[in-house]
Amino acid sequence: xxxxxxxxxxxxxxxxxxxxxxxxxxxxxxxxxxxxxxxxxxxxxxxxxxxxxxxxxxxxxxxxxxxxxxxxxxxxxxxxxxxxxxxxxxxxxxxxxxxxxxxxxxxxxxxxxxxxxxxxxxxxxxxxxxxxxxxxxxxxxxxxxxxxxxxxxxxxxxxxxxxxxxxxxxxxxxxxxxxxxxxxxxxxxxxxxxxxxxxxxxxxxxxxxxxxxxxxxxxxxxxxxxxxxxxxxxxxxxxxxxxxxx
Amino acid sequence: xxxxxxxxxxxxxxxxxxxxxxxxxxxxxxxxxxxxxxxxxxxxxxxxxxxxxxxxxxxxxxxxxxxxxxxxxxxxxxxxxxxxxxxxxxxxxxxxxxxxxxxxxxxxxxxxxxxxxxxxxxxxxxxxxxxxxxxxxxxxxxxxxxxxxxxxxxxxxxxxxxxxxxxxxxxxxxxxxxxxxxxxxxxxxxxxxxxxxxxxxxxxxxxxxxxxxxxxxxxxxxxxxxxxxxxxxxxxxxxxxxxxxx
DNA sequence: CAGTGGTCTAGACCACCGG
DNA sequence: CGGTGGTCTAGACCACTGT
Numbered sequence: 001x002x003x004x005x006x007x008x009x010x011x012x013x014x015x016x017x018x019x020x021x022x023x024x025x026x027x028x029x030x031x032x033x034x035x036x037x038x039x040x041x042x043x044x045x046x047x048x049x050x051x052x053x054x055x056x057x058x059x060x061x062x063x064x065x066x067x068x069x070x071x072x073x074x075x076x077x078x079x080x081x082x083x084x085x086x087x088x089x090x091x092x093x094x095x096x097x098x099x100x101x102x103x104x105x106x107x108x109x110x111x112x113x114x115x116x117x118x119x120x121x122x123x124x125x126x127x128x129x130x131x132x133x134x135x136x137x138x139x140x141x142x143x144x145x146x147x148x149x150x151x152x153x154x155x156x157x158x159x160x161x162x163x164x165x166x167x168x169x170x171x172x173x174x175x176x177x178x179x180x181x182x183x184x185x186x187x188x189x190x191x192x193x194x195x196x197x198x199x200x201x202x203x204x205x206x207x208x209x210x211x212x213x214x215x216x217x218x219x220x221x222x223x224x225x226x227x228x229x230x231x232x233x234x235x236x237x238x239x240x241x242x243x244x245x246x
Numbered sequence: 247x248x249x250x251x252x253x254x255x256x257x258x259x260x261x262x263x264x265x266x267x268x269x270x271x272x273x274x275x276x277x278x279x280x281x282x283x284x285x286x287x288x289x290x291x292x293x294x295x296x297x298x299x300x301x302x303x304x305x306x307x308x309x310x311x312x313x314x315x316x317x318x319x320x321x322x323x324x325x326x327x328x329x330x331x332x333x334x335x336x337x338x339x340x341x342x343x344x345x346x347x348x349x350x351x352x353x354x355x356x357x358x359x360x361x362x363x364x365x366x367x368x369x370x371x372x373x374x375x376x377x378x379x380x381x382x383x384x385x386x387x388x389x390x391x392x393x394x395x396x397x398x399x400x401x402x403x404x405x406x407x408x409x410x411x412x413x414x415x416x417x418x419x420x421x422x423x424x425x426x427x428x429x430x431x432x433x434x435x436x437x438x439x440x441x442x443x444x445x446x447x448x449x450x451x452x453x454x455x456x457x458x459x460x461x462x463x464x465x466x467x468x469x470x471x472x473x474x475x476x477x478x479x480x481x482x483x484x485x486x487x488x489x490x491x492x
Numbered sequence: 493c494a495g496t497g498g499t500c501t502a503g504a505c506c507a508c509c510g511g
Numbered sequence: 512c513g514g515t516g517g518t519c520t521a522g523a524c525c526a527c528t529g530t
Binding site: 184191245 | 279297308313321323324334430431432433434435436437438439440456457458462469481482484485487488489491
C-alpha cells in the first residue's frame, strides 16, 4: 500500500511524493532498471496534478535515483548512481559517508590578518580586517587523515570559540545553528603536493610524502563567500569521489 | 531590444529563453547581483506562460548563472560561479576550457582481455570477451600533461580504428558521431600516486614524482557503462576543478 | 500593502516508442 | 495504434519581502 500525500503537511506535495518514491526505492519495492508507474497513473494514485508529479520526478532524476526515457517510461537507477556524491559536505559529513568516525585535534584558533591569496579568495578589499583562523588535524577512526586550515568571515558580533569547536566538531553545524549561515555552493580545486617537515610530523609520515591538496571557497545561501578552506590529505589514506553529469 | 522567441523553432521555448538570458548575462547587459525582470514581466516581454519562464530560469539556476530569493527577485550570479565546471568532459574539452590546445601521442590501440579490476568497473561477467584498449600520452599546448588509458565496451559490429583516433583526437566525439553513444554520467575518483620509471619517462619527469590519478567509469544515455578511463596527470601541471552544490 | 518567487491545478498538443 | 514522457497555457492561492 502506498503512503499518501497530506495536502495540509508543511512540506510541499511534490516533495512529499519524492520522499515516498525515494523510500520505495531504498526499500527495494522498486528495483533497478524497473519502470515506476507512469505520470498519468501517479496522478490518480496520489491525487495530484501531473505538473506536481513531474516536479517530484525531476527532483529524483537530479538526485540520481530515477532516469527517464522518452516514449518508454521512468526507471529506477542502478545502486551505484544513487549515492549522490559530489555534494558540498563538511569533513565531518564526508567521514560519516565513508563509514568512519570523524575526529580532530585543534592546533590553533584565533583572529589573524589573512594572507593575500586567502584575502582574494574571500573577496575582501586590501587592508580589511582580521578573519577567524582555525587549524586542525582531522581524524578518521582516530587516525590522522589530513590538516585542515579554515579562514572564516563573520559579522562583527558573531564569533566561534574553541569550546564551540571542541563540542560540535563540525564548523558547518555551528555556523548553521548559531548564525543560520548555510553553505550552499563552493568552488574547489585539487592538486598534488609534497609534505613539508612540519606537515609530515603532524600527519605521522615521511617528509616529502605525496599529499592531496584541496582548496575550497564556500558561498552561503546569500551568495556571499564566507569561508576559504585548505585541506592537506594524506595521499595514502584519502581518495576524492565525484559524480559527474552532462 | 530583446531577442524574441520563435514558437516554430525546433528548440523548445524555455530553452530559447534560457539562451537569450544567458547571452545577456555574458554580454554584461545583466550585471552580477542585479535583478532580472520578474517572472510576470518576462511573461509579457516574451509572450510565454509563467511555467515556461520558470522552466528557463530553473535551468539557468542549475547551471549557476542565476539565483533566486523568495519575495525579492531573481538575480545574476557573480562571474566566479558562472563557469559551469564539474561537468563531464573529455580530456579534449577539458584542455580547451583551460585555453590549451589538446594533443596526443598514441602508444597502443587494440583489443585486450581487461584486467579483473577494469572488468568489474565495466560490469562485465567473468570470462567475457575482449574490450578496446587505447593508451595515449595527452598533451596540452604540445607539452605532456598525462597518460590516459581507456577501456571501451562496444557492440560486436562497432569499432574504433587508429585512424579514427588520429583524425579526431577525442574518443567521445567519435563515439557520438559514429555510434550515437553519448556520455551522460560518470563516477570519478582522484588520488595521489608516484611515477613508475616507465611513467616518468613518458611524462618526462623524475621517477617517484607525484602524480594525480583519476579513474572514471562512464555511463551512456542508456545508463549502461561503456568506458573505464584512467588518467595519470603530472602533479606539477594539472589541477582538478570542481563546483559543488548542496 | 503590493510585488516577488513557490506551489498547484486541469487541461492541451507534441514527439517518441512499442506492438 | 495507444501509451509514454516533453512542452505549454492560463489561470489560482500561498509565503515571503520590502515600504
